[in-house]
Amino acid sequence: MDTDNSTAVAETSEDTSPTTAKSSDSVVIETRNLSKIYRDFWGRKKVHALKSLDIEVRPGEIFGLLGPNGSGKSTTIKLILGLLFPTSGRVLVFDQDASETQKNERIGYLPEESYLYKFLTAEETLDFYGRLFDLSAADRRDRVKQLIEMVGLQGAKHRQLKEYSKGMTRRVGLAQALINDPDLVLLDEPTTGLDPIGTREMKDLILGLRDRGKTVLLCSHQLADVQDVCDRVAILHQGELKELGRVSDLLKVQDVTEVHATGLDDAAKAEIAEVIARHGGSVQSIDNPTATMEDLFLNIVRESEARPGARRVSQAAETKDASNGSTSDGDQA
Amino acid sequence: MNLQLDDFWSFYEWFFRPGAFLESAALKGIVLAVLGVVLGLVVGYVISSSRYGSGEGFFAVARAVRDLFRFDLPGTRIRRIFALARLAFKEAVRRKVLYVVGLFVVLLLLAGWYLNPQSDDPARLYISFVLTATNYLVLALALFISAFSLPEDIKNKTLYTIVTKPVRATEIVLGRMLGFVAMGTVILIPMGLLSYVFVTRGLDHTHAEVADVRELASGGFEGETDYTRFHSHHFELNEAGEGVTDMVRGHRHVVIRKEDGSFRVGPAEGALRARVPSYGSLVFRDRSGNLQEEGIDVGNERLAGGYGSAGISRLIGVSRGTRKIEHGYVEGGGLGTAEYTFSGVTADRYGDSIPVDLSLRAYRSYKGNIEKGIRGSITMKHPSKPIESNPIGFTVNEYEVDQKFLPLEIEGTNGNKTEVLNVFEDLVDEKGRMTIVVRCLDDSQYLGMTPASVYLRPTDHSFAWNLAKAYMSIWLQMTMVTAFGVMFSTFLTGPVAMVATAVCVLLGFSAEQVYDTRHYIDAGIERGGGPIESMVRLLKQDAMTTQLDVDTVAAKVIKTADAGIVYTLDAIATALPNLPKMVNTAEFAASGFDIFGAILARHAVATLGYVLLAFLISYFTLKAREIAA
Numbered sequence A: 001m002d003t004d005n006s007t008a009v010a011e012t013s014e015d016t017s018p019t020t021a022k023s024s025d026s027v028v029i030e031t032r033n034l035s036k037i038y039r040d041f042w043g044r045k046k047v048h049a050l051k052s053l054d055i056e057v058r059p060g061e062i063f064g065l066l067g068p069n070g071s072g073k074s075t076t077i078k079l080i081l082g083l084l085f086p087t088s089g090r091v092l093v094f095d096q097d098a099s100e101t102q103k104n105e106r107i108g109y110l111p112e113e114s115y116l117y118k119f120l121t122a123e124e125t126l127d128f129y130g131r132l133f134d135l136s137a138a139d140r141r142d143r144v145k146q147l148i149e150m151v152g153l154q155g156a157k158h159r160q161l162k163e164y165s166k167g168m169t170r171r172v173g174l175a176q177a178l179i180n181d182p183d184l185v186l187l188d189e190p191t192t193g194l195d196p197i198g199t200r201e202m203k204d205l206i207l208g209l210r211d212r213g214k215t216v217l218l219c220s221h222q223l224a225d226v227q228d229v230c231d232r233v234a235i236l237h238q239g240e241l242k243e244l245g246r247v248s249d250l251l252k253v254q255d256v257t258e259v260h261a262t263g264l265d266d267a268a269k270a271e272i273a274e275v276i277a278r279h280g281g282s283v284q285s286i287d288n289p290t291a292t293m294e295d296l297f298l299n300i301v302r303e304s305e306a307r308p309g310a311r312r313v314s315q316a317a318e319t320k321d322a323s324n325g326s327t328s329d330g331d332q333a
Numbered sequence B: 001m002n003l004q005l006d007d008f009w010s011f012y013e014w015f016f017r018p019g020a021f022l023e024s025a026a027l028k029g030i031v032l033a034v035l036g037v038v039l040g041l042v043v044g045y046v047i048s049s050s051r052y053g054s055g056e057g058f059f060a061v062a063r064a065v066r067d068l069f070r071f072d073l074p075g076t077r078i079r080r081i082f083a084l085a086r087l088a089f090k091e092a093v094r095r096k097v098l099y100v101v102g103l104f105v106v107l108l109l110l111a112g113w114y115l116n117p118q119s120d121d122p123a124r125l126y127i128s129f130v131l132t133a134t135n136y137l138v139l140a141l142a143l144f145i146s147a148f149s150l151p152e153d154i155k156n157k158t159l160y161t162i163v164t165k166p167v168r169a170t171e172i173v174l175g176r177m178l179g180f181v182a183m184g185t186v187i188l189i190p191m192g193l194l195s196y197v198f199v200t201r202g203l204d205h206t207h208a209e210v211a212d213v214r215e216l217a218s219g220g221f222e223g224e225t226d227y228t229r230f231h232s233h234h235f236e237l238n239e240a241g242e243g244v245t246d247m248v249r250g251h252r253h254v255v256i257r258k259e260d261g262s263f264r265v266g267p268a269e270g271a272l273r274a275r276v277p278s279y280g281s282l283v284f285r286d287r288s289g290n291l292q293e294e295g296i297d298v299g300n301e302r303l304a305g306g307y308g309s310a311g312i313s314r315l316i317g318v319s320r321g322t323r324k325i326e327h328g329y330v331e332g333g334g335l336g337t338a339e340y341t342f343s344g345v346t347a348d349r350y351g352d353s354i355p356v357d358l359s360l361r362a363y364r365s366y367k368g369n370i371e372k373g374i375r376g377s378i379t380m381k382h383p384s385k386p387i388e389s390n391p392i393g394f395t396v397n398e399y400e401v402d403q404k405f406l407p408l409e410i411e412g413t414n415g416n417k418t419e420v421l422n423v424f425e426d427l428v429d430e431k432g433r434m435t436i437v438v439r440c441l442d443d444s445q446y447l448g449m450t451p452a453s454v455y456l457r458p459t460d461h462s463f464a465w466n467l468a469k470a471y472m473s474i475w476l477q478m479t480m481v482t483a484f485g486v487m488f489s490t491f492l493t494g495p496v497a498m499v500a501t502a503v504c505v506l507l508g509f510s511a512e513q514v515y516d517t518r519h520y521i522d523a524g525i526e527r528g529g530g531p532i533e534s535m536v537r538l539l540k541q542d543a544m545t546t547q548l549d550v551d552t553v554a555a556k557v558i559k560t561a562d563a564g565i566v567y568t569l570d571a572i573a574t575a576l577p578n579l580p581k582m583v584n585t586a587e588f589a590a591s592g593f594d595i596f597g598a599i600l601a602r603h604a605v606a607t608l609g610y611v612l613l614a615f616l617i618s619y620f621t622l623k624a625r626e627i628a629a
């Protein structure tokens, strides 16, 4: 692989100091050596869905969990929420154990499918979820109204959810996740089921949340989404962390130079490297090119299938965590 | 209605059983709570140590207990419970459970098919019909709505969006229970009102015509009403032309002779009532006049039943045998008597007479005059001094409550003098007590009675209130079943939870039979044995009182296995709520007796206890459960 991990480490360690004590200021979600094995009724092992995952999500960032189907993204989110109990390892959310109910005051969760009561209308749904928080009746009403407008369901708010289309239910799901104006939003595949406009709105909304200082963890396999909005991503494959870092860093190809130029004819293009100056064309940019997210993703999956096992990943925290995978040398060789 | 020993207990006596603490409800509650806690800890430990290893398992259990008291109970908010209850309520409404009320209406409309119009006691028939129908409908409903809801939520994953809000397990459990109980209440209220209308309208009638009217020598009238609804009444009027008919089928009518000489018969009266009995303490004297605690046993009276009142003491074998009160008998001819001593016999509680009700049994040792009932007498007597009234005779009217009115002035003997006695001045002692002596007048015939057979009746309560109390008892049962349903649904799938709850209900209902079986096994009485032995007997077509006809080893195996099963069932049944007792309040209402406040209070406290237990179990299982697994 071409990516130079050491650079990523150097760069990420610039903006956050890994050695500071973990207060809720520096880390919103922290998973330590998190593993999950699904067992059947008799306690026999069915699936090893997550293998010693170590990630940190920092305040105010949009963190993306990426991976093919069945790679353990939803499992991670459920572990963070306390819907599942870890087989080993820990999850800390706002410095509290994931099993603490208290943390939910500040969390919003959009499940992968909208698990809502079909017999309620959109308005009733939001009102119900609002009642679970410490909101005054007036505040609750305002919020419900505002959220219904935000997700564009004013026209359908008195209809029962069982009559809703998939995208509409998804929108209600999103609205209920935001009912408490959460500091941390967990979105499990936020754009599935949404039309292109809805997808765009969703992305804008996620960016808007960040601008308001919220932290967002989303998981998706819609690579374009991730590329557009995420600050950092973790790529999972078969329950193992394969890659972690800033999107811009991950996509940067270090040993290649990219030239953007205009005013060239076809012949000139053929010998572009030598003739730019001679032809009097103006250089627009010279940069490291970025791979597309898709390239990166496919690369990782392909490589992971060829060489299974946890990959050494570029994370600031790894410096103090020696237990991380040791295969990185082999990777770079 | 045959009241049992424990029916007379006050709330305090029931709860603490002074002098017999082993029988008390308090002890049973404590034992259940302790067992629940111990069992919970053990199960919790086994589960969590299989999940995290044995050392961690211990901490996990400790943490769960700590969490309850440190976070979850203090963090429980009424607001969220209400929100969840509203949801559960709405869910039930949208599942169209209110149709049950419609079903009930249909049942009432078709009542003509099963209610015999020629019944001797139509009030009992109507009341027990509506109460039984309500009871079973509502229990079945509670079973359905409570057992399926939570498993559905887990299956549809709707619970994910709830537990990821700051909702505590306590709130989920309480919210469910509250929502379903609210639902049940909303269903019970119209059913109660409909029942009231159904019963009152159903019994309401009058007689349009009179017949065979004769003028009496005294200036009054006597006659018969017409034959309506399969009965007619005889009436006697005074000179002013006013009077009442005799009691037929539990009611009578006021009859008035109008100016123009026609008669007007009023509406049925007294059919629906709630007698408030004032019971006395009962002792017997045998034929030579010696004091006895019990009357004569004429046989076949105490084979079974009544164990339930012994509580834990029966389970652990401290108290043995049946405790059902049966009729004690007084022999006619000799000095045999039954003496009831009543307290609170004061002028301010009674009007111009003392109403006394008798419901006695007769036992004939020879046929005698079969046309006539056995005769007896009652005498009012000072509890300690030799002052007593002249006897007032009666003929036993078996299986019916014979309502008498004792006069306040009556001739009697004071020592050796014969004089007119004033009841309150001469026959009641300074503590307000008076004794009533019941004798049998026919030689060698017997009158049977229990402490509940003779009572004074200072007041009546309204029937409506009594029906309301019967409905409260149904409400309590519903609450209990709901709590159990919710409890089972926290760890079982819907259908299984429903079956488990139903099994609990059924076992609760048949507890006395289980106790019976255990008693027979303990006492070595051949009565068919336990389930396996019964099955063998069924297959071999053997009678149940014969020796089990298999070889000794087989018999031993069968009996040991049976004992194991029966003892287990016995323990479970003892742990379960005493549902038959709760259903029995319907019997009070149907027989026209005011449901004792103490009994209702006991049921309420027992319900609260079981709901609390179910709540705790639900909390821990829900907390230990991986919602998304």
Ligand SMILES: Nc1ncnc2c1ncn2[C@@H]1O[C@H](COP(=O)(O)OP(=O)(O)OP(=O)(O)O)[C@@H](O)[C@H]1O
Binding pocket: A038, A039, A046, A047, A048, A049, A067, A068, A069, A070, A071, A072, A073, A074, A075, A076, A112, A221, B628, B629
């Ligand atoms: N409740 C469960 N019981 C058993 N196995 C499960 C359960 N949930 C998930 N798994 C398994 O765990 C693995 C990870 O599943 P997970 O839902 O986390 O994947 P994902 O990354 O979210 O996939 P997708 O992109 O399809 O949503 C899969 O192999 C899946 O089959």
Ligand SMILES: [Mg+2]
Binding pocket: A073, A074, A075, A112, A188
């Ligand atoms: Mg998923």
